[in-house]
Amino acid sequence: MISGTIKSGDWKGEKHVPVIEYEREGNLVRVEVAVGKEIPHPNTPEHHIAWIQLYFHPENGAFPILVGTVEFTNHTDPLTEPRAVFFFRTEKKGKLYALSYCNIHGLWENEVQLE
Numbered sequence: 001m002i003s004g005t006i007k008s009g010d011w012k013g014e015k016h017v018p019v020i021e022y023e024r025e026g027n028l029v030r031v032e033v034a035v036g037k038e039i040p041h042p043n044t045p046e047h048h049i050a051w052i053q054l055y056f057h058p059e060n061g062a063f064p065i066l067v068g069t070v071e072f073t074n075h076t077d078p079l080t081e082p083r084a085v086f087f088f089r090t091e092k093k094g095k096l097y098a099l100s101y102c103n104i105h106g107l108w109e110n111e112v113q114l115e
């Protein structure tokens with residue numbers, strides 16, 4: 001199962017773990033996802049974060065909904081930083097999941113509760 005290959009950890013000590021921060025303004029939710037926020041991840045053609053995905057799993061929802069995917073397409077100058085901001089509208093609470101992909105170290109995940 002691919003789920004068994006997805007790694008996680010404390011983002012303060014593991015540079016691959018996507019950091020999720022959100023703000024809510026009424027029904028508008030702004031979510032920033034960043035890889036390497038505490039310890040920068042390499043950003044070269046040979047070793048880089050290729051993409052980040054954000055999912056929202058509403059309470060009582062059957063499955064997580066894909067909010068969006070951002071691909072990071074340049075790893076020389078200019079350096080595309082592996083961070084992105086997503087906006088969506090909902091009144092619901094639930095879980096935010098982020099998934100990131102390193103071309104050398106694979107899939108990494110994190111989650112936070114959206115209140």
Ligand SMILES: [Fe+2]
Nearest residue numbers: 047102104105
């Ligand atoms: Fe890596």
